[in-house]
Amino acid sequence: MDVSTWLPVAWFAIIGFGVLMYVVLDGFVLGIGVLAPFARDEAEVDLMMNTAAPIWDGNETWLVLGGAGLFAAFPKAYALLLSSLYLPVLLMVMALVFRGVAFEFRFKAQRSRRLWTVAFAAGSVLAAFAQGVMLGALVQGLPLAEGRAHPGAWAWFGPFPMLTGVAVVVGYALLGSTWIVLKTEGNTQQFARAFARPLAMAVLAFMGLVSAWLPSLQSRVMERWFADGAFWWLSPVPLLAVAAGIGLWQSIGARRSDLRPFLLALALFVLGFIGLVIGMWPYLVPPVYTIWEAAAPRSSQMFTLVGLVVLLPLILGYTVWSYRVFRGKVAAGQGYHH
C-alpha cells in the first residue's frame, strides 16, 4: 500500500478519534448544562459544575484540534462542510463562547450569578443542538448547488437534522446525568439518577428512530449495512448497542455501582459513532468526497502528521493525568473557590 493510500486513512482515523474524544468528553459537560435548568437551586448547579470545572476546557480543545486537523488534512471537506452549514456553525461557535465564559465568570459572580447560569444552560443546549444538526446534515448529504456549497442559509434544513439535533441534546443530557451520578452523592446524585432512566430510554428510542430513517436518505450512507449479507457480520454493533442499553437501564436502577451507568452511556455513544462511520466509509462527505478525494497533498498531510505523532501522546497523557488528579466524589461547598 503506498503512502497516498494509507495517509488519508491515518488522518481519517486521527480526526475520527479527535471528534469521538470531543463528543464523549465535552458531551458530558454540555449535558450538565442541559440539566442545569432542572436543578433545585444555585447551590446544586454549583456542585454539578464543580464536577467538571477542572477539566472542561481541556475537553473543548479536542474540538479545535479536530477543526484544525480537518483544515490541514482535508481542506476540501473543511471548506464544504463549514460553508454549507454556515448557520449551525455560527450557532455552535457563539453558544460555545457563551458557555465557556459563563463557566468561569459564574464562579466569580455574586449578584449576577443567575445570569451566568442562564448563559451556561442556554449555551450548552444550543451548542449540543447545533452539533446534532451538523451531524444530521452531513449524514443526510450536504446541500449542494453545481458541486459547490448551496448558498441558501437554510438549505441544510430538514426533519432529519432536526431529529439528530434533538437526539444529541438528549444524548449529552444522558452522559451528563450519569457523570453526576458518578461524581456526587446524596440529593444531587438522586436528582441525576431520577433523570438518567428516562433519558436512557429516550436515547435508545432516538437511536432506533435514526437507524430506521438512515436507509431512506439520499446520501446512501447505509448501503454498506444492507449490501449482500454485510448486515450479518456487522450485526454485533447494533446487538452490542441493545445490550449496552439494557445494561444501562438496569445499572441505573440497581445502585450497585456509580461508575457503570457512565461507562455504559459512553459505550452507547462509541457504538453509535462506529455504526455511523461504517455506514459513511469511505466517504468523508457523503456522497461527494471520499477520504482520498478530499485529502490535502501528501506533503501537507505528512508535515502535520509529524507534529501530531510527537504531541498527541503528550496531550493524551495529560488528559489521563488531569482526570486522575480530580478523581473521586465532589461534595457540596468543596472544590471551586467562591
Next chain:
Amino acid sequence: MDALLLSRIQFGFVITFHVLFPAFTIGLASWLAFLEWRWLRTHLLVWKELYFFWQKLFAVSFGMGVVSGIVMAFQIGANWPGLSQVAGSIIGPLLSYEVLTAFFLEASFLGVMMFGWGRISERLHFLSTCMVALGTLFSTFWILASNSWLHTPAGYEMVKGIIEPRDWTQVIFNPSFPYRLVHMTLASFITTCFVVGGVSAWYLHRGQHRDAALRMFKLAIAFAAITVPLQIIAGDLHGLNTLKHQPVKIAALEAHWHDDAAGEGMPLVLFALPDAAAERNRYEVAVPRLGSVVLTHSLEGRIEPLTAVPAADRPPVLPVFFAFRIMVGLGVAMLLLAWVSAFAWWRGKLLQWRWLIRAWRWMLPAGFIALVSGWFVTEIGRQPWVIHGVLRTADAVGGQSTAMTAFSLAVYVAGYAFVFGWGIWYLAKIVRHGPRPTTDGPDMDGGERTPARPLSGADEPIDGGA
C-alpha cells in the same frame, strides 16, 4: 454593502478582537518571567506581589484569547471556502502546528505556572514561567508564518488549481516572514510595556502602591526608550521589504498616485484626503523629496505609483493611508514620551513633572491602537488579493447571501460586546484592586482539587463589592 465586503468586515472584526488578547499576553508572559527573575535574585517581596498581580491579568486575557480563538478555527472555512480549498494545504498545517503548540503549552507549563507555586521549587516554577513565555512566542511564530505566506507566497506549486507545498522551509521562512515576526513581536512587547507604564502612572497619580508603581514605571520607561526606536527601525525595514514584494501597498499607504517629474524625487504626504475616483489627493500637505529619502534612501528615487496598475488591482487607499498615519503618529508619540521620561528620570525630575505621569496614563492603550492600525495597513493593503498575486479575495469568499452575512456579523458584534465587555471590565477591576501584599498565588481553598484552568487564576469577584 455586498456579502464580500461584509465577510471582510466580519473577519476583520473577529480577528481584531482576538488579536488584542494574544498581543497583550505575549508581552505579559515575558514581563512575568522578568518579574519572577527579579524576585529570585533579590527576594524583595514587592517583586513577588507584582508577579501575582500581573499573573491574574495574564490569566484572564489568556482565557479570553482562547475563547475568541475558537471562532477563528471555524471562520476561515465558513466564510472563505475558496481560500480553504486552494490554500488549506499550506495554512491548515501551519495553523495546526499553532493549535498543537498552544494545546501543549496549556497542558503542561501553564498549569504549573498558574497553580504550582509552593508545590515545586522556585527555580522549577521560574522555568515554567519562561517556558510559557517561550510558548507564546512559538504560537506567534506559526501564526505569522501562515499570515506572511499569504502576503509573499513561496515554496509551492499550483496543481490543477490547488496549491501544493513543495518546500516547507521556503513556505515557513517566506520573504516577508522574518520582518513581520520581528515587527509583530516588538509590537506585542511595546503594547504590554505601555499598559505597565500606564497602570503604574495611574497608581502614582492616585498615590497608591507607591514603591511597586515607581519600580514598574521606571522599567517601562527604560524598556520603551530602547525598544520603540528599535521598532521604528524594524518597521522601516519591513516597509522596504513590502516595497520589494507588494509595491502597490506602499503606494497606497503613501497615497502616491502618479509618477513625479524626473529628478524631482517623491514627496512625503503628511496629510491628504485620497480620492480614488479622481486618482489624486485633496488637501494635500507634503514635504518634497522626503518620500524618496524614506523609501529609497536617496533624493531622487522613485517607487511605482498606484496608477501603474489597473484600478481593479489597487487596495482601498483611504483606510490604508490613515491607518498608516495613526500607527506612525503613535510610534513617534511613544518615542517622544519614552525619551522625555528617560531625560526627566536622569535629571531626577520624574515625579515632579506631573504632566509626564498624565501622558503615560493617556498612552496606556497606545500600543493596542498602533498594533491594530498596523494590521489594518498590511491586511487592507493586501487587497484585492487574499493570497498576493495568486487568489483574489472575491474568489475566496463563500456563497452566503448579503442578508445572512449581515446577520452573522450582527451576532458576532452583539455577542462579543457582551462577553468581552465583561472580560475587559473584569480586567479593569483587577487593576483597580492592584497588587496585594504577600499573596501566595491564587486563592486555593480546595487544595489539590481546585481547577487548573487559566481563567480560574484570578479570584476577584466579577460583580459587587470586593
